Amino acid sequence: MSTISTTSSTASANAALQSAAQSIISGSTGNSSMDVSTLVSALVNAKTAGQTAALAAQQTKDSTTLSAYGALSSALSALQSGIAGLANGTTLSTFAATASGKGLTATAGAGAVAGSYSVNVTQIAGSQALSSAAFGASTKLGTGTLTISLGGTPMSVNLDDTNNTLAGIASAINSNGSNPGVTATVVTGTDGAHLVLRSSNTGAANVIDVSTSNITTDNGLSSLGVTSTASTTGGVSTIVSSDTSNAWTQSGVAQDASFSVGGIAATSASNTVTTAIAGVTMNLTADSVGTTQTLTVSQDTTAQNTAITNFVSLYNTVVTTMASLSSFTAGSSSQGPLLGDSTLQTIRNQLATIVGGSVGSGSTGSTLAAIGIKLKDDPADGTMVVDNNALNAALQSSPATVASLFNSTNGIAQQLNTAITSFTQTGGIIDTRNTALNADLKSITTQQTSLADYTTQLTNQYQAQFTALNTLMATMNNNSQYLTALFGGTNSAGALATNKS
Incomplete structure (x- = not known):
C-alpha cells in the first residue's frame, strides 16, 4: 500500500515537472513568460515527493501497528479481568x-460451608416510633431546649419564637448535625397535629428519650418529655410520658429479632443477621415469623458455570482479535496490520499451549476437555466451545476436578493471568514493540520537520533564480523584437533596410 502511494506521488511530480519544462521552453522562445510559481513548485516537488511519500507511508504503518497492538492489549486485559475470580480461587x-x-432469604459469602439448617423465626426486629399529643398546627409551644437521645446518644435542640411550632421542631431535629438517627414528621389528624419521632435503627436498645429544660415560655413544650425503657430480653420497649394529660403513644416498638437455628436460640438487633451461621447472611421479614423452614447452603454451580463460560467467551474474543489483526487475503492489497508479526505469534502460541494443556501430572492431570470445553473442529480456528451439559455435570458431580483445573497456584486461569501480565506489563513484549514504534514515529516527525525546512529553503532559492531568469528572458525578447524592427529578420525588412542613401 505504501509502495503504491510513493509511486503515485513520483508520477505526479514527473508530470508537473514536464509541464514546468514546457513553461521554460515557451518563455525562451518568446511565446509567453514563464510560469515561475508552477515551475518552482514542480522542481521542489520533484526533489522531495519521494521522501515525503515514504515518510508518510511509514508513519501510517507505524500508527496502524500501534492501534493493532492497542486492540490486542484491550482483548487481553478483558480476558485477564474476566478470569480474576477463577485465577485466585474465589x-x-x-x-x-x-x-x-x-419471608427468609440468605446469601453465602467467605467462610460459608455446605449444609442444611432448620430456621424458626418468632419475631423480627423493629424500630420505635412515638406520637405526641395533639396540638394546633401553628401553635408556638414555648422556648427552651429539647434533648432527644437514641439508644443513649443525645442531641440538643434549641427552640425560640422562630422554630417552636411542631413543624419548626421537626425541621430543627432533622437538620441537627448531632442527630443520632431520629427522624421527625408532623402528622395531622381530626384532633390536631402530632409530632412523630422514629428511630432509623431497629433493635431493643434503640429507644427514644425526650427531655425538656431551660423553659422560659411554656405553652405545651414541657409536655413533650418521654422516657423509653428497652426490654432486657429483646422484647418490646415501653414508655412513660412526663405529662399524662398530654401523653405520648408508641406506634412502633423497639425490639430484637428472635429466632433459632438448628434449635439454638439467637437474637439480632437487625433483620439482616450476619452472626448466626458462619459466612451466611440471613434477611428476615414479617412473612417468616411463625414458620420453620430449611436453609440450604451449597456450592453455587450457577455462578461457577457463568464464570467459566464467560472465560471461554473472552478467550475466544482474544483469538478472533488476533486472527483479524493477522488476516491474509490472496490478491488483496489490504492485509491484517500484524500479519507475520512475531510478537503476536508468540502470544498466540503461548495462550494455545495453556488452554490445550493439562494441570497436574500423569493420570491425575485435568484438562478443559474433561469438563466439556473443547477446541472447535477446525484446528486453524483456535476458538473453544462449551458443552453446557457436560460442564454442569462436572460442577455438580466432580467439583474436585474443576477445582484442580482452576486451582490458584498453577490452574488454567492463573497460568493465563501470569502470561497476560508478562505480555502487557511495562517492559513486556507488547510494551517493547510499542516503545520502538513510538520512537520511530518521533524520528519520522523530526525528519518531516527537516524536510519541510529544506522545502522552504529550496522554494525560496528557486523562486529567486527563476524570477531573475524570467526577467532576463523578457528583456532579451524585447531587444530581439527591437533589432528585428530595425534591421529586419527572416522574410522581413527592417526600417533601416529601406533608408539607404
Missing part, C-alpha cells in the same frame, strides 16, 4: 443459600 469457593419457605 469463584469456585462461592456458595448459594436458599430457604424452603417464604
